[in-house]
Amino acid sequence: MIKKSPKRRSAKALRRSPVKAKAKAKTARSTANTRKLVAAKPSYTVRFANETTAYRSARNTLLKAEIDLRRQIERVAALRRKLPLGGAVHEDYMFDEGGRDLADMQTVRQVRLSELFGEKSTLVAYSFMFGPKMANACPSCTCILDSLNGQSGHIGQRVGFVVIAKSPIGRIREFARSRRWSSLRLLSSVNNTYNRDYRGETAEGSQMPSLNVFNRRNGKIYHFFNTELLFGPRDKGQDHRHVDMIWPLWNIFDFTPEGRGSDWYPKLSYGG
Numbered sequence: 001m002i003k004k005s006p007k008r009r010s011a012k013a014l015r016r017s018p019v020k021a022k023a024k025a026k027t028a029r030s031t032a033n034t035r036k037l038v039a040a041k042p043s044y045t046v047r048f049a050n051e052t053t054a055y056r057s058a059r060n061t062l063l064k065a066e067i068d069l070r071r072q073i074e075r076v077a078a079l080r081r082k083l084p085l086g087g088a089v090h091e092d093y094m095f096d097e098g099g100r101d102l103a104d105m106q107t108v109r110q111v112r113l114s115e116l117f118g119e120k121s122t123l124v125a126y127s128f129m130f131g132p133k134m135a136n137a138c139p140s141c142t143c144i145l146d147s148l149n150g151q152s153g154h155i156g157q158r159v160g161f162v163v164i165a166k167s168p169i170g171r172i173r174e175f176a177r178s179r180r181w182s183s184l185r186l187l188s189s190v191n192n193t194y195n196r197d198y199r200g201e202t203a204e205g206s207q208m209p210s211l212n213v214f215n216r217r218n219g220k221i222y223h224f225f226n227t228e229l230l231f232g233p234r235d236k237g238q239d240h241r242h243v244d245m246i247w248p249l250w251n252i253f254d255f256t257p258e259g260r261g262s263d264w265y266p267k268l269s270y271g272g
Contacts, residue, residue, distance in 0.1 A: 080225060083224060083225065085215060085217065085222040085223075085224060086222055086223035086224055086225075087222065087223050088220055088221070088222050088223075089113065089214065089220075089221040089222065089223060091113075091192075091193075091197075092112045092113050092114050092221075093112065093113040093189070093192045093193075093194045094110050094111070094112055094191065094192055095110070095111050095112075095113070095116075095164065095187040095188060095189060095192065095194070096108055096109075096110060096168070096169040096187065096188040096190065096191065097109055097110070097111045097169060097185075097186070097187050097188070098169050098170075098173045098186065102173060102176060102177055102181065102182050103177070105170070105173070108169055108170075111187070113194075113214075113221065114216075114221060116160050116162050116185075116187075117160045117214075117216050117221075118160050120158070120159050120160045121215060121216050121217070122158075122159040122160065122213060122214070122215050122216075122224070123159065123160040123161075123162065123213070123214045123215075123216075124155070124159050124160065124161045124162075124211065124212075124213050125161075125162050125163075125164055125198075125211070125212045125213075125214065126141075126144070126145070126148070126161075126162070126163050126164070126209075126210075126211050126246075127164055127165075127195060127198070127199070127200030127201075127207070127208060127209060127210040127211070127212070128141050128145065128163050128164065128165040128172075128209075129141045129165075129207040129208065129209050130165040130166065130167050130171075130172060130175065130207065131165070131166040131167060131201070131205070131206075131207040132166060132167050132168065132171075132190065133205070134167075134207065136268060137165075137175050137268070138207070138209065139265065139266045139267050139268050140209065140265065140266055141209050142179065142266070142268060143247070143249055143266035144209075144243065144246060144247050145163060145179070145181060145184060146179060146181075147246075147247070147248050147249070148161075148163075148184065148246065149179070149180075149181045149182070149183050149184050150183070152183040152184055152185070153183060161185065162185045162186075162187055163184050163185065163186050163187065164187045164188075164189050164194060164195070164200065165186070165187075165188060165189070165207075166188070166189055166190055166195050166200070166201065166207060167188060167190065168188055168190050169186070169187070169188035169190075172186050172188055173186060195207070195208075198210065198212050198223070198226065199212075199226055199230075199231075200212075208230070209230070209242075209243065210226055210227055210230065211226070211227045211242075211243055211246070212225065212226050212227075213225040213226075227242040227243055228242070229241065229242035230242040230243075237262065249266065
């Protein structure tokens with residue numbers, strides 16, 4: 001039996017094929033665009049009493065920006081987590097520390113950097129601007145630590161956390177008592193070079209507000225991270241915001257119509 005050859009497509013059919021292909025491609029693009037529009041719309045329909053259409057439209061635009069910001073924050077955090085280890089710490093620094101009870105004004109003991117980790121592999125160390133030549137502690141650092149005092153118990157569940165200042169330990173603890181910092185582990189670096197080595201102090205001796213992270217691997221301690229945004233360029237009308245992620249104050253203000261303002265900063269007291 002002789003098989004028939006496949007029927008050839010007519011010239012007319014061949015001319016129609018590109019048209020069909022274009023139509024199919026157009027449909028595909030339309031479907032993709034629809035999916036993008038659906039994805040761009042907020043996935044919830046929250047409404048509040050007496051809000052206007054204009055308000056809801058602006059709020060949904062803001063919501064999209066907030067979602068983008070959340071994703072960007074996580075992208076940056078992921079990059080931070082993937083950092084290789086920094087330099088090995090060249091010295092097991094010795095710090096002065098008081099007793100566990102903040103009311104104890106007698107006990108002074110020495111503790112090494114390696115002892116501050118406890119059973120954790122990571123240590124977070126905040127450099128508190130309160131040097132021996134400063135008349136008062138830094139109001140901004142104080143504001144941060146007012147908040148972290150309440151969070152330290154939670155922080156300690158996953159990492160070690162300490163606060164380091166250059167003043168003698170007795171002076172640090174006296175100030176801590178006035179702020180009721182009963183939960184912070186306070187250390188004095190007055191007798192070592194930790195502040196200078198890890199950007200808590202300038203070459204001239206001025207104190208700097210830095211946060212450092214150290215990691216212990218195979219018995220060695222390595223530097224992992226410093227809030228180097230402090231040393232980067234500032235945008236117009238903004239401070240460096242290098243420790244904003246641990247500072248509730250400005251984040252609260254960012255939710256308000258007034259925002260952060262341009263001429264207000266925390267004080268040690270407000271009187272009244």
